[in-house]
Amino acid sequence: RREPLGPGRLEQALCQASDVDSQMSQLVGLLELSEDERRVRHLLVTLFQEVFTEFFPGCAVVPFGSSVNGFDTRGCDLDLLLDLELTKSLQASTRDAPGAGSGSGAEDSILSDIDLAVTPAPEVLELVATVLRRCVPGVRRVRAVPTARRPVVKFCHKQSGLVGDISVDNRLALLNTRFLQLCAEADERVRPLVYAVRLWAKQQGNPSGGGPLLNNYALTLLVLFFLQTRSTGRSISGDEDRAVVAGWDCSFPRDVASLEPSTNTESSLLAKFFHVFGDFDFTGQVISLREGQALPLPPPTAPETGDALKLGPLNLQDPFELNHNVAANVNEKTASRFGRCCRDAAKYCRSLQYRRKSSKGRAWGLTRLFQPGAVEPGAASAGAFLISIPLDGAGSSSQQLCQEPGGRGPWFWEVCDAIAFILRDVLKCSCTAGKPPRAPREESELPVDSAPSEELPTESDTEEPSVAEPSSVGSKRHLPEVTNGTTLPAKKRPRTNVPDEAANWSCAIWHRVWTGRRRVRRQLQQGDSPEGPDGDSLELEQKVSEAIVQQEGTEQPLQPLLRFEASARAASTRREMRVLLRLVPSPVPPSPLFRDFFHFLRSFLPATVRRRLGQEPTGCP
Ligand code: ATP
Ligand code: MG
Structure with missing residues (x-):
């Protein structure tokens, strides 16, 4: 039996791997369905088959999608096709036969x-929904969705906790499932x-509140297309196993053994994937897996139907249903967010941290x-620089955090106090409680490379703060205030003065306190400490x-x-506790000096804040 993947377990396991390649291969093992989970799915399919056969003699219940295409993850939905083709033929032949009307009990x-x-x-x-509701034990929350592009009946299964969809007419999905399966098998x-x-x-949708980037099927096709273009650029069409479904040519080799092994052996494919699609002209061309290349616009109209591919900000042609843009629902904002x-x-993949x-x-x-x-993508685009401060569950503040995971309770203000203390007292910034920062106006005015991820670090970048027990540090201020606002000692800031949504400061730096710290x-x-090295306190x-x-x-300058x-804002989820600190430099675009400072602060602040809160400076949440 495999351990359940509890909060933080994936991160912990990946952190312990020796390099990125082993992280990549461990990822699959951590996420894929266990044998037990597969067995449950199989039993459920058998149960559905038995029940539906009573009402629709000759029907077949066939799983497709991620349960069977090689890209399964724990808890993924169960996609089922109820194939009624044979039932229809049986019904027709019974009706046409002499003495029709006295058919089987099911027909009656x-x-x-x-x-x-x-x-x-x-x-x-609706009929399928009724059978599910009334006759399949353990099935709940049955709902027909006839208006979807591919109409389905949704359900969930109480004992297994599985959710699923049943579609009645979706044979193309069986084909693309087989195709994905073949690709998964073709190259490890x-x-x-x-x-x-x-x-x-999936994670990109989280803190910034934007929905998911692309659905899993579209993402998988993008990866497959990327791989097509990296290897021999081969198209998927072939003479073997000719098949036409719903008028579309669905021919592709069905047997992985018949494929020529890929000549490509390159590594770091993930970094290259991001590199390629970070710079991809999604609007001006159509990604064609059938051809194994991006086609210029307009794409050739499929001869089988008069319908042209619906073009949009992201054009990803289905490998079989050639007039179907798999990413047709992606709007301009999401497409540019994806890029x-x-x-x-x-x-980030170029940085040492990766x-x-x-x-x-x-x-x-x-x-x-x-x-x-x-x-975080939004930050770079908005001219902001983000620092993520993960908190662990050991201290008292973290217990409060656990009780109100998304909220901004006392724990949040404690973290804000610690941030203000580090900026003001440790780093000697002027730091005045201020208005929430506003990002620059237009995207075109923004720094294109203001990434929150670290580039190859300089001496100050790589320097990790070494801090030990928190100490009672005085809050003498050595520097002038930047604004006329009242700067309050971090510990005494009245809660009523703090905006509801975040804690905000206007800051100024007068000295290069990040250079040569080591x-x-x-x-x-x-030097002067007779007891030798004084550890590494705040x-x-x-x-x-x-x-x-x-x-x-x-x-004084x-x-x-x-x-x-x-x-600062709380960005904790049920799994993790963290505060995000957003810096907006002035002016924009920021000077190289600001970038230096930011790289330093991103490494320095999380550990020192945790230390100030009495938590160990640890990395893996
Ligand atoms: P997961 O369920 O883990 O998100 P999935 O591949 O099963 O992954 P679903 O959204 O459940 O994704 O879709 C099930 C299947 O339906 C897909 O595997 C694919 O065969 C087909 N499908 C889904 N979306 C599309 C689409 N936009 N165009 C064509 N076929 C699709
Ligand atoms: Mg699915």
């Missing part, structure tokens, strides 16, 4: 009143890549890619900043080096 009860060949689809669907790199892209896409998410992910296992137990590689908000820290540790971090300020000279607005 249901099929004696209707002729399946001419009954409108919604009525057949396919499944890990599809699983990674699906999970990544942006890919660009951000591609950037490529190298963290020696300090921090999130790295895929783990961070899958964290909602860690590589060296100064070493000097301080070796007090030490504060002294490091003070030493850097002194080194720069006693003259006239202008700050950098200004930015910061706002």
Whole structure:
């Protein structure tokens, strides 16, 4: 029996892998259906088959979609086709036979009143729903959805907790299921890549509140198309196994053994996937899996029907139903968000945090890619820079957090106090409670490469803060205030002054407190402390900043080096507790100096905030 995938278990397991490749292959094992889960699905299909056969003699209940196409995940829905073709023929031959009307019991009860060949689809669907409701034990919440592009009856099964759809006329889905299955079997790199892209896409919908990027079928086709273009660029059509379904040529080799092995052996396919689609002209061409290439517009009209492919901001042609744009429901905003998410992910994949296992137990590689908000797309596009502060469940504040996972209770303000303390007292920023920051106006004015993910780091980037027990640090202010607002000591800020939605600050930095910290820290540790190295307290971090300020000279600069607005918000889910800090630099686009500072802060702040809260600076949530 496999352990249930509890909160944080996936992240934990992935963090322990040795490199990204092993994270990729472990991902499949962690997510795919267990043997037990497969058995339950099989039993359910058998049960459905038995019940439906009583009412529709000759029918076949056939699973399709992710339960069987090789891209199954725990809890994925159960897609079933109720194939009534043989039932229809049987009904026709019984009706036409001499002495018609005295058919079997089943026909007497249901099929004696209707002729399946001419009954409108919604009525057949209602009939199927009625059989499900009344006759299949354990089935609940049955609902016919006749208006969907592919009409279905939805249901859920109480004992197994499975949800599913039954469609009556969807033979093309059986074919594309077989096609996906063939692709999964053809190359062992396919499944890990599809699983990674699906999970990544799922997480992109989370903290920013935008819906899912693309549905799983569309994502899978994108990955397959990407692989087609990486290998020999072969199209899927072939002379073997010719098949025409609903007028469409659905020929493709059915046996994986008949395929020539791929000549492509490249690695880092995930990073390349993001790179390719981050820069892809989705609007100006049609992605064709049948041809194995992107076709210029307009695409050739399929000869079988007069209907042309419905073009939109993202054009992904179904491999068989050639006038069907699988991404037809994707609007312009989502299409551009998809491109942006890919660009951000591609950037993150170039960073050391992606490529190298963290020696300090921090999130790295895929783990961070899958964290909602860690590589958040909206932030880059809006000219904002995000810092994700994961919190662990050990401290008292975390217990409160658990009680109100999405809320902004006392725990949230404690985190805000800690952020303000680090900025103001440890890093010597001017930091004034302010208005929520506003992102710059137009996307065109925004920095195109303001990614929240780290690029290859400089000395200050790689430096990890080393902090130990929290200490009572004074809150002396050495620097002038930037605005006339009242700056309150972090611990005493009255709750009533804080906006409901977030904690916000206007900040200014006067000294390069992020440069050379390691060296100064070493000097301080070796210096005046007779007891030897004084560990790595927040007090030490504060002294490091003070030493850097002194080194720069006693003259107070006239202008700050950098200004930015910061706002914190709770972004915790049932699985994770975290606060997102959003920085909007002023002016936009930000200077390279701001980027340096941001890279430093992204590494420094989460650990020091956790330390301030009495939590261990740990990475994997
Ligand atoms: P999951 O259920 O894990 O999200 P899935 O592949 O089963 O993945 P569903 O949305 O349940 O996705 O769809 C079931 C099947 O229906 C797909 O595998 C595919 O065969 C077919 N299908 C889904 N969406 C489309 C679409 N937009 N165009 C054509 N066929 C589709
Ligand atoms: Mg499904």
